Amino acid sequence: MLERGFNQVEGLVEAAGFSFQDLLEKREERASSSKNRSERLATELPFFVKSGVTIPKKILLIDDIYTTGTTINRMKKLLEEAGAEDVKTFSLVR
Template sequence: MEDYFSRYKFMGDYRLRKAFSHYFKKEKDYTIVPVPISEKRLQERGFNQVVGFIDHLHFMPLLEKEEGLSQHTLSRNKRLQNKNTFTLKAKVKVPNKVLLIDDVYTTGRTLQHAITVLKEAGAQDVRSFSLCR
């Protein structure tokens, strides 16, 4: 998986998004929300790796991410100390049931931050799915 993500995310081999897309399915009554990347990272990479996995599904990009330190360069302790860089997009209505999608679960901090924002905005039930841990 390390080689896969190196090629997909960091070398930009976008064709690899389809390798695991069959793991991402619509869950009844849940709105699919991808974990966003910052605008700077999107410009550098050219795509959001999570959106690549789910581009065959209907999803709602409800969250935005401020630029922060790249997670893959941080130690576990530094990741756990990171401030929440997620915000809700302006003028969006958050559904009651959300399925939050991410690529890699390391410490869970990214998902915790995103879930906090979604719940503060009114989501009642937030589940998550990550491709690997």
């Protein structure tokens, strides 16, 4: 998101007046937009749960762009492994 200079999801959520928790962090790597489909599918998950956060039981996970579904599905699994019981997903663009 730093390269884009704006977190679209965070901006939308704040503009809508919703509260949110930033539960995940991302390791630096080559942007997904510069990878082809097979490279995206083979990429290891660059996200991890932030230390010291409490994982809610119910989560609405929002991603800006759904390309292969790999990112949002891996993030969902990561949150479930961290204790979330009900994770719903939503993408702004597909």
